[in-house]
Amino acid sequence: MAATTFTSAERKAQDRRTRRKEAKRNAWAYVFVSPFYILYAVFGLFPLLYGIWLSFHQWDGISPMQWVGLSNYVKLFTADEIWWQAIYNTIWLFFGATTPQLIVALILAFIINSGYIRFKDFFRAAYFMPIVASSVAVGILFTSLFGLQYGMLNYALSALDLSPYLTTSEGCVTWAIKTNDLGCAIDWLGSAAWLKPSIASVTVWQWTGYSMIIFLAGLQSINPELYEAARVDGASTTDIFLGITMPLMRPIILFQVVTSIIGAMQNFDIPVMLAGGTQSSAPGGTDRAGLTAMMQLYWSAFKYNTGSKSGFGYASAMSFVIFFMIVVFSYSYNAARGRNLTED
Amino acid sequence: MAMNEKGLSRRRFLRLAAAGVGAAGAAGVLAACGGAATGGDAPAAEAPAEGNKAQVELTFWWWDAAGQIWADEYNKLGRGAKINFVNTPFADSHDKLLTSFASGTGAPDIASLEIGRVGGFTAKGGLLDLKAAPFDGGKYEADMVKYKWTQGSTADGRLVAMPWDIGPAGVWYRTDIFEKLGLPTEPEAVEELISHTKGKTWEDFFALAQQVKEKSGGATKLVADAGTDVYGGALRQGGEGYFDGMKVMIEEKATRPAQLAADFRKQELDANIGWWGADWSAGVKNDAFAGMVIACWMQGGLSRDEAQLNGKWRIVPAPEASYNWGGSFCAIPEQCKNQELAWDFVQWACCSAEGQNAMFKPTGVFPAYKPAWADPLYDEPVEFFGGQRAFRMWANIADNVASIVRSPYDLQADDIVNAEVTKVLKEGKDPVQAMKDAEAEAIKAIEGAQP
Numbered sequence: 001m002a003a004t005t006f007t008s009a010e011r012k013a014q015d016r017r018t019r020r021k022e023a024k025r026n027a028w029a030y031v032f033v034s035p036f037y038i039l040y041a042v043f044g045l046f047p048l049l050y051g052i053w054l055s056f057h058q059w060d061g062i063s064p065m066q067w068v069g070l071s072n073y074v075k076l077f078t079a080d081e082i083w084w085q086a087i088y089n090t091i092w093l094f095f096g097a098t099t100p101q102l103i104v105a106l107i108l109a110f111i112i113n114s115g116y117i118r119f120k121d122f123f124r125a126a127y128f129m130p131i132v133a134s135s136v137a138v139g140i141l142f143t144s145l146f147g148l149q150y151g152m153l154n155y156a157l158s159a160l161d162l163s164p165y166l167t168t169s170e171g172c173v174t175w176a177i178k179t180n181d182l183g184c185a186i187d188w189l190g191s192a193a194w195l196k197p198s199i200a201s202v203t204v205w206q207w208t209g210y211s212m213i214i215f216l217a218g219l220q221s222i223n224p225e226l227y228e229a230a231r232v233d234g235a236s237t238t239d240i241f242l243g244i245t246m247p248l249m250r251p252i253i254l255f256q257v258v259t260s261i262i263g264a265m266q267n268f269d270i271p272v273m274l275a276g277g278t279q280s281s282a283p284g285g286t287d288r289a290g291l292t293a294m295m296q297l298y299w300s301a302f303k304y305n306t307g308s309k310s311g312f313g314y315a316s317a318m319s320f321v322i323f324f325m326i327v328v329f330s331y332s333y334n335a336a337r338g339r340n341l342t343e344d
Numbered sequence: 345m346a347m348n349e350k351g352l353s354r355r356r357f358l359r360l361a362a363a364g365v366g367a368a369g370a371a372g373v374l375a376a377c378g379g380a381a382t383g384g385d386a387p388a389a390e391a392p393a394e395g396n397k398a399q400v401e402l403t404f405w406w407w408d409a410a411g412q413i414w415a416d417e418y419n420k421l422g423r424g425a426k427i428n429f430v431n432t433p434f435a436d437s438h439d440k441l442l443t444s445f446a447s448g449t450g451a452p453d454i455a456s457l458e459i460g461r462v463g464g465f466t467a468k469g470g471l472l473d474l475k476a477a478p479f480d481g482g483k484y485e486a487d488m489v490k491y492k493w494t495q496g497s498t499a500d501g502r503l504v505a506m507p508w509d510i511g512p513a514g515v516w517y518r519t520d521i522f523e524k525l526g527l528p529t530e531p532e533a534v535e536e537l538i539s540h541t542k543g544k545t546w547e548d549f550f551a552l553a554q555q556v557k558e559k560s561g562g563a564t565k566l567v568a569d570a571g572t573d574v575y576g577g578a579l580r581q582g583g584e585g586y587f588d589g590m591k592v593m594i595e596e597k598a599t600r601p602a603q604l605a606a607d608f609r610k611q612e613l614d615a616n617i618g619w620w621g622a623d624w625s626a627g628v629k630n631d632a633f634a635g636m637v638i639a640c641w642m643q644g645g646l647s648r649d650e651a652q653l654n655g656k657w658r659i660v661p662a663p664e665a666s667y668n669w670g671g672s673f674c675a676i677p678e679q680c681k682n683q684e685l686a687w688d689f690v691q692w693a694c695c696s697a698e699g700q701n702a703m704f705k706p707t708g709v710f711p712a713y714k715p716a717w718a719d720p721l722y723d724e725p726v727e728f729f730g731g732q733r734a735f736r737m738w739a740n741i742a743d744n745v746a747s748i749v750r751s752p753y754d755l756q757a758d759d760i761v762n763a764e765v766t767k768v769l770k771e772g773k774d775p776v777q778a779m780k781d782a783e784a785e786a787i788k789a790i791e792g793a794q795p
Contacts, residue, residue, distance in 0.1 A: 061446035062468035079788075143622050149615070150626035174771060177616055180563055180632065190618065190770060276435075278620040279460075280572040282763035286770050299759075302439035306464055306752040307790045312446065 055316035072317035094264035096200035105211035127209035139273025146188035192287035218252035268294040402453040407434035425685035445470040451677035463750035471504035491747035505673035507712035511639035512741035521634040553613035575605035587751035594783040602775035639669035643708030
């Protein structure tokens, strides 16, 4: 080891030569993996770079593109209240949906993994089912569930006789509406107050099973000897959950939170199904309470298309703002946990 | 899209082949028009002996399953092309078209444009001028409803969207509920109560709504939603749309309609059921409302989805004025390489009584092509409307509506105003202030934009 010494320049030259030789020897291997890179370049990298290019233009898709420099970003940050409202809604929906989703999923996974119950496979499949359903079917199901006058939820709640609590001296409270059969009933999808919780609850319903399966996989990778040792030492189930399961599940939880952030920032289909607007109502519902960033992006690009604050260029700028928000949120969650993703 | 490939009969194919032997070479070129989306293997499979003569297939996009009616009828005629109808859902039909323009590929041979989106397309490129060779669309100008022609034309006078249908609108009501409540059921009598043809106004409409509410003990209202039925109607009486060129007209046009809707809601005259959703369908079945204020095209969906009510609907003209709601256009994108055959289809579909009425009769999609109205069909009693001669009434309404100006910002303005109307109806916001806010927001949204 000490017999030969290299200067750093020589070492670098040596490295280069070795690398080149390596590459030559592995040429065929590169050819074999190339379909992925070619496809990635065509369908991943090119659209990404083109999107950056687009975000400096104003373009309606038909007329010639017009270079506008950073003006799309400037407008987005300084003069677009609807956009920031959409961002607020998106973040609200992230916390409102992800928090209960992950907590419930973790508890369910723990129960299913615990050995207290039978028919595990059935429960696992049943909880996973919603994720298989198409968003359109889910949207139709939940719009009739959340219906005001004839919704199943309001019928179910009528058994509790909430009407007196929803009634004021001047009629119904702002987020309820007088109906023929039910008195004052909650306007789930029509009131600004309830629209976001309604959307969040659908997300929870749809994604809890998926999270649970991932948690379950994580739980099954924990060495059962640890549980046995804890039992021998007299630990309770709660002790085991908090002292063994939770710490060992950290990487899984981290993965779930990061994927949830990515998913939530791109929240689109469920809000569109529940509050996408019709010929006589705007997308996002009352007060645009259900308008997410992704919806505003899509509407700007494809529906509005022509104004100074719409079109493909403006929407591309939006998409990069969303992208950077995902990076920042994921990174700060990571940092707050004190560890780097790759170490876990 | 291959739905109809086997529908091509052998006899028809032979006839076509005989007529087109000389054109066989050209057909190879023309066949490119359909693009990759239309596999042209049906003729080959049916008659391989005829050689390489492939039938030209044209793709036609529309957002209603009824488009198949045109495809079937036209294909029966054997005029040269085979139409492949593709049902492109309304929510993204125009978006798909826009994407195909932006990417330079994938557009249909014949596209459909709705009145709310046509302004965005006529202001730009991507569509062929139907008045320039090889087309001669200019000759149909006198036959079309006038404002419709203007809407389909660009600022410099090119016609890029051929008028297809219009949406004469009026008040619909159900005879079964009116009878139960002891109200007159004959259209003539109801017309006396609320229609502009008898000098009646929205005030009279309110009075009728009040009667329905009282006589039913509040269980049934006259209409479902003040937003769609009252605001939607009253606004369009001043001509659909919120622009005059680049000038925003929201305050001017929408304030009174918003006030009317707010009053209607405040007096609890509507059932407070939003349109186009599950609650609305449930409301129809539960007799929550006895009528609606909407256009003729409602017939298509209603006769399918609420077939139990066929024969119970009647229509009368709206209070204060006739108006139009909706309607569409046919267009030929620049990407179509078989322009002559596409034009033949557009002429047959939009500019002939035969094509227009083939669509109108079963669906209520009302022709913008006026000569179509001369058909005896329009004076026949209509079963869906319980024998009322409703088609003639639509024609009379269609002839008397305010002209409609379209702009590329229509959809955006619609959403901005709708958001404010929702605040007025759901949260009790002052309608005057709401329309002021909407105007300010619309001006901000379009400022600095290229027209």
